[in-house]
Amino acid sequence: MAEPRIYATYWIETAFPLQQAAETMAGEQSTGTFVRVPGETDELREAHAARVEEIVELGEVTAPSLPGSGLPRSGDATRRAARVTLSWPISNMGLSLPNVLAAINGNLSELKAFSGLRLIDVRFPPEFLTRYQGPQFGIEGTRRLAGVFDRPIIGTIIKPSVGLSPEATAEQVRGLIEAGIDFIKDDELQGDGPHCPFNARISAVMRVINDHADRTGKKVMYAANLTGDIDEMLARHDHVVAEGGTCIMASMNSIGLPAMKVLRAHSQLPIHGHRNGWGMLGRSPAIGMSYIAFQKLWRLAGIDHTHVNGIDNKFCESDDSVIASARECLTPMFPAPHKDCRIMPVFSSGQSARQAAPTFAALGSIDCIFAAGGGIMAHPAGPAAGVRALRQAWDAAVAGIPAAEAAGKSPELKAALEAFSG
Structure with missing residues (x-):
């Protein structure tokens, strides 16, 4: 043989x-x-x-x-x-x-x-x-924990990226979950600094999330950035679990494949793999590696979600490259009966309601996390309207209704399309 x-x-x-x-x-x-x-x-x-x-x-x-x-x-x-x-x-x-x-x-x-x-x-x-476990939760497990099944998971990022106290972070989370958000993540720059210690931040945030879940039945997924040395990450994971959290985040290039393997073996939660630093490998077409190759290594190591940039993004990556990466996340790595290792692609980077329709048209799937920072926080009518605008944009895209037509019946979407037209 x-x-x-x-x-x-x-x-x-x-x-x-x-x-x-x-x-x-x-x-x-x-x-x-x-x-x-x-x-x-x-x-x-x-x-x-x-x-x-x-x-x-x-x-x-x-x-x-x-x-x-x-x-x-x-x-x-x-x-x-x-x-x-x-x-x-x-x-x-x-x-x-x-x-x-x-x-x-x-x-x-x-x-x-x-x-x-x-x-x-x-x-x-x-x-x-x-030898490697692959994703523990993947698409189905992430949807189950987020309580979202028939549309993309709508997410956002804590902004400003750094500088907020644990209490200020929790207040921002409070406003976002009351606005109807599904998913919130730490910025990759927010770690365990003295102005916002990890344990204090997660405890403050989870008090808000747990209280909202007790009142409404909806538990928002919060990806806590636990990036650090291996012993630190395992301890931080345990704190998130103790506080009732449902997701952790790690910067893949910062911790390396062996550390991700250890984290995956220990974790009871989905791992949100942040790709910051990939531009050093991917920006030049003449050297490095494609994200299609890169993300396969990390899927085997155990991530459940990963960033793929976004359509018409603020960075340098082309739309074709973004969509190819996202499709690859949804493509099985191995044939049945083996584990397929599919994971949830995360669209981010300058995203707003105006990118929902082209993203759906290109991807052909609702299996994604669609994360907008400024596209929610900077909505003219406030973050709650920003969340509603994204939901309206995706509902219209899936129904095959042009965004401009849907905006005629949705004032939040109309304001978003006008605000983010540039």
């Missing part, structure tokens, strides 16, 4: 012959180096060398995308782009995400043969589910 393999797909740019360039990648990230060495037998290469599975030429490029690349000995300076897929036997790195990352990313971006190299996708065999 053939050994299971990991597959990784790259976009490359090189002046070297494409087959040679692909073999350089495979050798660098498995058995080889720049010369054949003693011990690198044919039998060893057969068992452990990475394989070049596919090369698809994409055409010539006029100039190198990145500095520092070299030319072949022929002196030919013609550069071409291609899509290359490599594979590795899992015995090379074991069932270890940190070592997978070393194999599929490793030193590749520094190789002189390439003037561009970017990881665009990765596929795991289901054997990894024997």
Whole structure:
């Protein structure tokens, strides 16, 4: 029986012959180096060398995308782009995400043969589910805890990001939950500073949320940012559970894959994976990795939600990239009967009522958290009207009614479309 393999797909740019360039990648990230060495037998290469599975030429490029690349000995300076897929036997790195990352990313971006190299996708065999738990709650569990089943979960972010006291944070939460919000998250900048200690903040916020739940039956989901050292995160998780919370948040790039694995094994709550810092990996089209590849690592490690940016966002990511990432979150990583590891995509970054219709049209699903900060807080009639406007916008989008037409019967939506038209 053939050994299971990991597959990784790259976009490359090189002046070297494409087959040679692909073999350089495979050798660098498995058995080889720049010369054949003693011990690198044919039998060893057969068992452990990475394989070049596919090369698809994409055409010539006029100039190198990145500095520092070299030319072949022929002196030919013609550069071409291609899509290359490599594979590795899992015995090379074991069932270890940190070592997978070393194999599929490793030193590749520094190789002189390439003037561009970017990881665009990765596929795991289901054997990894024997070591990693994947999401605990995913889409269905998140909906159950939030009490929202037939529409997107409408969310927002505590603003200002930092500077509020625990009491001021709780008062902002009070206004938001009375306005009908489903989901509230800490900003990723709000951790455990002396002006707003984590335990005091969560206790103050949960008193408000629990009181509202006792009176109305609706318990708003609050994603508490517990990012920190591993022992701190586990203790903070326990405090959230003790206070009756239903979600925790961690900055993925800050804590790393091993820490996320530990947190997932300990957690009794959904994990909201914040992607801050991903721009360093994703902004350049010539280097780093796509979010499609990135989020798969974290889904295996155990997150239940993750940010995918948003349509017409305030950052640099294109709408096509945003929607591709969101769709991938909703796409099973493994076939039945294995766990599918689907998670909830979180739209954020400059979102308002005007992005509801294009988001639904592009995504084709209501399975998402749609988070608006300024799009709620800065509504001309106040946050409550901002929440209602988002609900009205999504209801219209799902019903196939143009937002401008729906606004004729919904003053909150009309004001939002006018306020956020720019």
